[in-house]
Amino acid sequence: MTTLNKLYKLSRQIALSLIKEEDPKELKETDLFEQKYKDYIFENINSPEKRRQRQLLAQQVNKKRAWKNVQKAIGVAKPPIWKYVAAAVIVLGTLFYFAQYNSVGKIETTVASGKPAIAPGTDKATLLLGNGQTIVLGNGNTYKGNGVAANDKSVTYSDNNASIEYNYLTIPRAGQFSLLLADGTKVRLNSETQLKFPNRFIDGKPRFVELVYGEAFFEVSPSTAHKGAHFNVKTKGQNVEVLGTQFNIKAYKDEENLITTLKEGKVVIDYAAIKEQLSPGEQSVVNVMASSLRITPANLDRELAWLDGQFVFDNLTLKDIVKVLSRWYDVEFIIKGETIKNEKFKGQFSKNQNLEVILELIKTTNQIKSYEIKEKTVIFK
Known part of the structure; x- marks a missing residue:
């Protein structure tokens, strides 16, 4: 068999292995090649360390996502032979673009020294009430009182006639948490984030919260439900005014860019006397050092992946x-x-x-x- 034919056959095997989760008609042929493909990958790897790295990679690859990306890259109308060859080239050349968590189970590892592995973050936060009371949330802690109810993953405010006070929800490193404001607005907060907000709003009057630092995704209760009152998020000198929409703001302390990404609806960005309106699929990038603002297309899959x-x-x-x-x-x-x-x-x-x-x-x-x-x-x- 010529080298070209060997490459073609290998390409076909790789492509078929990717099809496995997409096209049941190919299952029989795929199974015939599956073990040969694995043998080919590992037959020349003598180092135990290298084998372990390849096994980690194999468990990380999401074949369904990979094949969809391959189809998108080469087009479904290409001749069959080129479909398989191109698929193999793309997979071998950019395999780590498709690397992601295998839903079958989490890969457990330990440090070579035998120390415990570094585990991912969890749902946790600290809530500071207007009266000075501090409440630790997450890890089984619950709270109820003063129109506030919290469980392991979220804290909920209910509208009441209490006097308006500003609260702070702080998410530490290795943490995340969700918040339901008294007006029905949902907020998801990423790690190392702090949000300042009132315990209640007054219908007909502008609604203001402040993202002090960090990253948060907002699903805003529409102004039509609050006598036309717009919702505003202040961040590092920027104001985002919305009618009712879904958007993300990233404003970490160690980054000079302030990024607002719009998923749905309409928002107006106001920074340094500059006003710009975003359309869905766009993002504003404010450079705090240069006091500049520009609008660019947004990669929603990338920007909102943390959700x-x-x-x-x-x-x-x-x-x-x-x-x-x-x-x-x-x-x-x-x-x-x-x-x-x-x-x-x-x-x-x-x-x-x-x-x-x-x-x-x-x-x-x-x-x-x-x-x-x-x-x-x-x-x-």
């Missing part, structure tokens, strides 16, 4: 990736070497897995020789 418990790294540098990971896993990162700081990575992972799984995959796909974990610090070498 579905995912990390999506799309051509992101290692130094930016570790910012995201540090917030969710509550660890510090040290990158030794200027070159690897700017190494770029594409991948999609579940947030519901130990940090070591993601570190192994990053190490496999980038020019990173090794990493070391000391207590709550990860050192890339």
Whole structure:
């Protein structure tokens, strides 16, 4: 068999293995090749460490998502032979773009030294009431009183005639939480985030909350339900005015860009005497240092992935990736070497897995020789 034919056959096998979850008609042929494909991948890997890395990768690949992306990339109208060859090339060349959590089960790992693995974040928060009372939420804690009810995952405010007071909901690193405001607006808060908000609103008067820092997704109760009162979110000198919509704001303390992404509806961005209106699928990027504002198309899958418990790294540098990971896993990162700081990575992972799984995959796909974990610090070498 010629080399070209071998490549074609391998390409077909790979493509068929991807089809498995999409096209039941191909199951029989796929099963015939499945073991050969696995043997081919592992037959020349003698290093136990390399085998372990490949096994981690194999468990991470979501074949259904991969095949959909392959179809999109090559087009369904291409001749059959090119469909399989192109599929293999795309998969082999950009496999980590499709890497993500396998829903069958979570991959468990431990640090080589035998220390416990670094687990993902959980639902937790601290609520500061207007009277100065501090309530720790999550981890089985519940609270009820003063028009407030909280369980393990969320806190709910009910409208009442109490005097208006401002409360603070603070999400620590390795945390997340949900909030239902008294007007019916839903807010989901990411790790390392703080929101300031009133315990109640007055119909007919503007509704204001403040994202002090961090990231939050808002599903706003429409103004028509509140005598025309618009909803406003203030953040670092920016005001977002909405009628009733769904949008995300990212305003972390260690990032100079303030990003507002619109999923549905309409919002008006007001920053430094500049006003811009967003349409669904757009985002505003405010550079706080330069006091500039620009509107760009938004990648909703990437920007809103955290709502579905995912990390999506799309051509992101290692130094930016570790910012995201540090917030969710509550660890510090040290990158030794200027070159690897700017190494770029594409991948999609579940947030519901130990940090070591993601570190192994990053190490496999980038020019990173090794990493070391000391207590709550990860050192890339």
